[in-house]
Amino acid sequence: MDFSFSKFIDYIVNNWQYVLEKSADHMSMSLTAVAFSCLIGIPLGVIITRNKKVSDVILGIANVIQTVPSLALFAFMISIFGIGRTNAIFALFLYALLPIIKNTYIGIKNVEPAITQAATGMGMTKFQILYKVEMPLSVAVIMGGIRIATVTGIGVATIATLIGAGGLGDVIYQGIGMANLQMILTGAIASAVLALFADFVLGKVEKKLTSKGLTTN
Amino acid sequence: MIEIKGVVKNYDGVTNVVDNLNLTINDGEIVVLIGESGCGKTTTMKMINRLIEPTSGAIEIDGKDIKQFEKIELRRNIGYVIQQIGLFPHLTIGQNIALIPKLVKKDAKETLARVKELMEMIDLSYDDYAERYPGELSGGQQQRIGVARALANDPDVILMDEPFSALDPITREQLQNELLKLQDELHKTIVFVTHDIDEAFKIGDKVALMKDGAIIQYDTPEGMLKNPLNDFVENFIGQDRLWKTPDMLKASDVMEKNVVTIGANRSIVNAIGIMRDRQTKVLVVVKNTPEPKTEILGLVGSNRLRGVENGDLKMKDIMKTDFRSTHKDDCLATVLTMRKENNLRYTPVLDDNGSLIGIITDISVLNVITDVMPVSEDY
Numbered sequence: 001m002d003f004s005f006s007k008f009i010d011y012i013v014n015n016w017q018y019v020l021e022k023s024a025d026h027m028s029m030s031l032t033a034v035a036f037s038c039l040i041g042i043p044l045g046v047i048i049t050r051n052k053k054v055s056d057v058i059l060g061i062a063n064v065i066q067t068v069p070s071l072a073l074f075a076f077m078i079s080i081f082g083i084g085r086t087n088a089i090f091a092l093f094l095y096a097l098l099p100i101i102k103n104t105y106i107g108i109k110n111v112e113p114a115i116t117q118a119a120t121g122m123g124m125t126k127f128q129i130l131y132k133v134e135m136p137l138s139v140a141v142i143m144g145g146i147r148i149a150t151v152t153g154i155g156v157a158t159i160a161t162l163i164g165a166g167g168l169g170d171v172i173y174q175g176i177g178m179a180n181l182q183m184i185l186t187g188a189i190a191s192a193v194l195a196l197f198a199d200f201v202l203g204k205v206e207k208k209l210t211s212k213g214l215t216t217n
Numbered sequence: 218m219i220e221i222k223g224v225v226k227n228y229d230g231v232t233n234v235v236d237n238l239n240l241t242i243n244d245g246e247i248v249v250l251i252g253e254s255g256c257g258k259t260t261t262m263k264m265i266n267r268l269i270e271p272t273s274g275a276i277e278i279d280g281k282d283i284k285q286f287e288k289i290e291l292r293r294n295i296g297y298v299i300q301q302i303g304l305f306p307h308l309t310i311g312q313n314i315a316l317i318p319k320l321v322k323k324d325a326k327e328t329l330a331r332v333k334e335l336m337e338m339i340d341l342s343y344d345d346y347a348e349r350y351p352g353e354l355s356g357g358q359q360q361r362i363g364v365a366r367a368l369a370n371d372p373d374v375i376l377m378d379e380p381f382s383a384l385d386p387i388t389r390e391q392l393q394n395e396l397l398k399l400q401d402e403l404h405k406t407i408v409f410v411t412h413d414i415d416e417a418f419k420i421g422d423k424v425a426l427m428k429d430g431a432i433i434q435y436d437t438p439e440g441m442l443k444n445p446l447n448d449f450v451e452n453f454i455g456q457d458r459l460w461k462t463p464d465m466l467k468a469s470d471v472m473e474k475n476v477v478t479i480g481a482n483r484s485i486v487n488a489i490g491i492m493r494d495r496q497t498k499v500l501v502v503v504k505n506t507p508e509p510k511t512e513i514l515g516l517v518g519s520n521r522l523r524g525v526e527n528g529d530l531k532m533k534d535i536m537k538t539d540f541r542s543t544h545k546d547d548c549l550a551t552v553l554t555m556r557k558e559n560n561l562r563y564t565p566v567l568d569d570n571g572s573l574i575g576i577i578t579d580i581s582v583l584n585v586i587t588d589v590m591p592v593s594e595d596y
Contacts, residue, residue: 118303121268122317123292136307211307213350
């Protein structure tokens with residue numbers, strides 16, 4: 001395999017539409033998975049703060065899922081659900097769950113007991129305490145989990161091509177097959193850029209959601 | 218009025234953290250629960266807003282069992298201030314104070330006016346502070362906000378759980394004074410938990426000293442100081458306590474109660490006889506009016522009798538008329554100053570009706586001091 005910078009530029013110039021298409025595909029796949037993870041993971045993370053036993057079980061399961069190598073997880077998915085985009089998203093969803101559940105759990109657990117005690121004593125309901133006090137106070141930690149989940153998700157999604165789900169993995173694996181370094185590099189760099197971009201945007205969202213009162217001291 | 222009736226709290230089936238406690242807290246009073254840690258004072262307080270449910274017994278507010286109230290409803294009508302302050306750091310000062318009024322859907326304009334009024338009360342200007350966050354404020358300012366937040370929904374009852382313990386001594390004293398000032402205007406029923414006896418005596422209309430989940434003595438600070446029920450109370454408040462708070466010593470505590478009177482028309486010989494019999498160096502000359510009112514005309518000390526040769530002189534002729542008397546509730550410091558400034562050795566003490574009930578002499582002042590001197594046989 002030989003590589004030259006000009007060839008690399010040539011490849012991008014000639015194939016930018018294809019790369020862009022695959023990037024969009026890649027992004028939508030990872031983000032859908034993360035979105036579902038948030039939908040399930042955040043409430044789950046909140047629920048387990050109320051019960052020690054349940055929290056041990058849920059966090060245990062999520063930990064186990066996380067330890068399965070991503071390649072194995074995808075292979076496993078094929079054997080059960082077959083190939084396709086939906087299955088890839090499901091695998092990515094499972095993968096994103098742990099950081100989201102765990103960070104939600106930690107974030108809410110770390111809210112100073114005095115603050116929730118004051119809130120209870122003042123006559124706030126449990127739900128009011130959750131969405132008016134605990135969630136706003138742990139937003140940075142929860143967003144941290146979402147950011148980790150997103151960045152890892154975008155990385156892992158390159159493997160989704162193995163179960164025919166498309167994305168930038170297509171570019172990379174085609175490159176490997178054709179021994180085309182330019183293609184491999186393009187796919188890899190594009191997915192890295194996507195990850196950085198997503199993290200940047202989520203960072204902005206986090207800043208927006210975090211009260212100024214939590215950053216000024 | 219809050220009535221705690223036979224309340225027991227037990228977590229493990231063995232030890233009663235609160236043991237058959239009875240306590241009546243009158244409207245508009247500050248009642249301080251005090252005791253060493255683990256005596257059940259905080260548990261008792263938390264049962265009033267049902268943060269803790271009693272194992273048995275009942276708590277009534279204005280005659281209604283608090284179990285009949287919805288928990289959330291009950292708490293919204295009871296102010297709550299805690300030691301760690303517990304302001305919400307992600308909300309501005311204004312939002313913190315307005316939180317409960319907003320939750321109970323009070324009118325927005327009314328709420329804003331209330332927040333302004335409360336901030337004025339605690340001497341933090343609305344314009345300067347409402348938009349700021351708790352993290353930007355000092356501990357003392359934060360706890361002021363904590364108090365304002367507790368007052369936001371205009372509750373009749375306020376629970377304060379060691380609210381000033383975490384503050385430095387100077388700030389603590391400021392906030393204590395401010396609380397008393399606020400209370401003068403607001404007349405809330407305040408239950409105040411502390412382990413600091415100085416604070417208890419300063420803040421409390423009544424003090425309930427607790428031990429092992431029971432109240433040992435429930436009395437006014439003066440009552441507890443002057444008549445400690447037993448050794449535990451005496452040790453807890455400290456035997457020299459009276460001298461650390463001398464403003465609690467009244468003229469009536471210092472006076473000699475065995476005051477000897479004499480009629481205005483009695484002779485010197487009579488006077489000398491009475492003095493010898495009653496072993497006193499001063500006689501109070503009174504008008505012979507029917508009891509109970511005793512009108513004082515003057516004082517005759519033993520010096521005035523010395524060297525008088527005219528045996529016809531009566532008390533009214535030789536008595537000292539430019540004396541000063543004092544009211545029984547005047548504090549000792551005032552009396553001592555008056556005595557010094559006017560060079561007085563004897564000060565008659567009068568009750569509310571202007572009747573003579575005692576006399577302060579050099580000896581009686583000394584006696585009070587020797588009462589609190591340590592008894593030691595080493596000297």
